[in-house]
Amino acid sequence: MRDMLGREEVITVEKALEFVLKNLSVVFPSDIKLNIEHSCTRILSCDMYSPENLPQFARSTVDGFAVNSSDTFGASDGLPAYLNIAGEVLMGAMPGFELKKGITAKIATGGMLPEGADAVVMIEHAQTIDEEMVEIMKPAAPGENVIQAGEDIKKGALVLKRGHMLRPQDTGALAGLGITEVYVYEKPKVSIISTGDEIIPADKAVNPGQVRDINSFNLTGLISEAGGEPVKRGIFGDEYSVIKKIVEESLKDSAMVLITGGSSVGTKDMTAKIINDVGSPGVLFHGVSIKPGKPLIGGVISNTPVFGLPGHPAAITVCFEEFIKPVLKKLTGITENRFRGRKLIVTAKMAKNISSSSGREDHIRVALEERGDELWATPILGKSGLITTLVKADGIVVIPLRKLGVEQGEVVEVRLF
C-alpha cells in the first residue's frame, strides 16, 4: 500500500496480524509419542478418553469407621449407636469381609469400602469401647466421606481435549488412568536467517565496522518460550541471490521463517522483494504503526508465514510479542487453555512523564521498583538499537495509538518479560 505521496503506508498492529492470519489455512503439525513425564507444556494431538473408572472402587476420604449409614441414623453424644467391629480395612487390599447390619470396620483415608458399607464416620465422632465394639456419636449420610467408583473420572469420559497444553496436574490425571504415553504435536520449526554485511558470529573478534549477531540469540529464546523450535540458518551478506536461496531452503522444512536485519532502505526493499519473488501471496504488509518495530514486513509464502524483522534489538522483542508469537501459537496446534501462557501483567505507577505521538503504538521499556506497597515503573530511555534497554527493563508499557503520553503517577499496566 502506498499513500498519495507514493510512500509506503503503515498499518495498525491489529490489521497487520489479521492480514497474516487470514492468509494462513490451519494445518496441524504432525505428532510424536512422548512419555508423560516429558510432556508438560506440550500440546495434545488427540482427545483423551478414560479407559477405566478412577478410582475403580469406593474409597474413604477420612480415617474412621466404614458403616452402613442406616445403622447410624439418630446417633448422638447422648445416644450413640453401638456397632460391632468386623476388623480393619488394610490399605491397598480388598477387605476380607462384608458389613452386615450393625457391623462396622476400621478404615484409613484412601481405604476401599467393604461390601455393605456406604459411608464413613470420622474417627473424631467414634469412641472405641474394646477390640470388638465402637460407639458412633454422629449419624452419617449415605455417601458421606466417600469417593465413589468413577467419581473422579468415569470410564469413557473425555478427560483432555486435542489442542490442550499439558500442565503438571494433567500428567497426574493421565498417570492415575494408567496412561503413561501421549501423542503431542511436534514443535513448529522456526528458521532464523540473520542478514547484514556487518554481522559476525558471537564467538568472533570484532573488526572496525562489525558487530556480533545479537538478534538470533534473543529470537532463539523467544521462540523456545513460545513453544517453537528455533533453527539458526546462519549469517548472510546483503545479497539478493544468497538470501533468496536460504529463504527457499528454509521454507522446505520450516513452519515459519524470520529474516532479521535489513532495516536500511536498500536491504529492506530487498527483503520484501525476496518474499514476493519466492512465492505467493508474498508480502502482506510493509511497516506497522508501532514503535519500536515500524519497519516490520509480514508475508505468507505457500501457507508459511515469513517475517522481515528490523535489526534493532528492542524492535525484535516488540515485534515478536505482538506479531510473531500469536502466529506461532496458531502453528503449535494449541486451541485449549487459552488463559495459560498469557503475558504476565502487573499494574504500576509511572515514575516519569512520557510523551508519545498519536498514530503509533509506543512500547516503552520500564524497570520496576517497589516503593513501600506500591510498584513504580521507570522508563528506560535509549535508542531501540541498544540491547541494554531490554536487559535493564522488567517489562513494557504500551501507549495506545491515540494516546499522547502518560503522566507521572498515572497507573499503567506493565507486561513483564
Next chain:
Amino acid sequence: MRDMLGREEVITVEKALEFVLKNLSVVFPSDIKLNIEHSCTRILSCDMYSPENLPQFARSTVDGFAVNSSDTFGASDGLPAYLNIAGEVLMGAMPGFELKKGITAKIATGGMLPEGADAVVMIEHAQTIDEEMVEIMKPAAPGENVIQAGEDIKKGALVLKRGHMLRPQDTGALAGLGITEVYVYEKPKVSIISTGDEIIPADKAVNPGQVRDINSFNLTGLISEAGGEPVKRGIFGDEYSVIKKIVEESLKDSAMVLITGGSSVGTKDMTAKIINDVGSPGVLFHGVSIKPGKPLIGGVISNTPVFGLPGHPAAITVCFEEFIKPVLKKLTGITENRFRGRKLIVTAKMAKNISSSSGREDHIRVALEERGDELWATPILGKSGLITTLVKADGIVVIPLRKLGVEQGEVVEVRLF
C-alpha cells in the same frame, strides 16, 4: 505445638513458611558452564562484567549522510548546506576516508561513522544533486542519529548480576559482547518419595484397593516449572524403617526432600517421627490453616528442607505453590528478576456464592469463562482427593483467613495454573 486439649495446633501459612526459611542458612548451589543458547531460565552464578565496549565504534541509527554537525548548522529548506560526497560507508568495514570540513559520506543504518563525522542527517532531509554533491535541509546536533562507542555497554560495566535469571534478551546482550558461555547454578535436586501400601506405579494394572501414583507426576511438573530437578525415589510401603532409609539416602544428594502420602493419622505421625529421628531441627510445623493442604508437615534436617505432603492431589498443588515453591526458589540461587516468574493473576467475577470458614485460608479451584468483555470464575466443587478438580480448573481463588466467603458477582483475583 499442641493446644490445651492436646491436639496438634495448626499455624498460619505465613508463619509456617517463616519457620522453614528461618531454619535454613543460604548455601549457593555449585555451578556449571553452559552455552548461552541453553541458558534461558537458568540462574547466573557470578557477576558478568563487559570485556569490551558495545558497540566498539560510533554507528549510525538511520540511513543518511554522515556529517560534521557544524557543517549543517543553520541549514534549512530555503537555505540548504551544500556538502561534497567523499563516498559511501560500506557495511561491516572501516570507512576508507576521513571527513574534512564540508565533506560528507553516505551511510546506512548500522554503518561505522568515518573519522571527522559526529552526526548523521536522515536521507529524508537530504537531496542528492549528483554523485559528488548533496543538499542538507536540516541541521544535525552533535551526536544526532548516532550510537556512540560503548553507549550500549561500556567496557568493565556490570551487565548482569549473580543470581539473575537469564532471559532471551540477556543472552542477546552476552552474544553481543562475545560471551558465548556462562556459569549458572545447578538446579537443586528435589527427591520425591511416594508412600502408601495402596499406591502402585502408573504403568501397572489396578487391583481392588489399589490406586496408581498420581502425585509424583504432578510434583515432577511443578518442580521442573519452578526451576528444580525432580528425582523420583520410588513408591514405598507405610513402614517406618523403609521410609526412614530412603529419606536418609535422599538427603545425601538432594537440596529438598518431599514425602507424599501418609495423610492418615497413623502414617502422618510416622512421617513426622521419621523427620524428627533422622536429624535436627526436625519437624518445624505440623498442620497449617489452609484448605486443601491442612495436614502438611514441614521440617529441616541439617539445612535440607523436608516436607510431608498430604496425599490428595489438590492439596499437593496448593501446598506446592504456597510452601514448597518459595523455599525451592531460595535454593535455586535466584536473587534478581523478582518480578519474573510471579504467578499469573487475572481478575474475574465469581459466578457463585462460596462460603468459607474463618480461621483457614480456602483455596478454591475455578474454571474461567468469558462472558462478553468480562471474565467469570466458576468454582469447581469436589473433594480435594479428585485430580479432575485440578484438570478442569484454570486457576485458584484464595479466600483469606478471616473472610467468610465470596458472593456471586464479587471481583476476585484468580492465580492461573
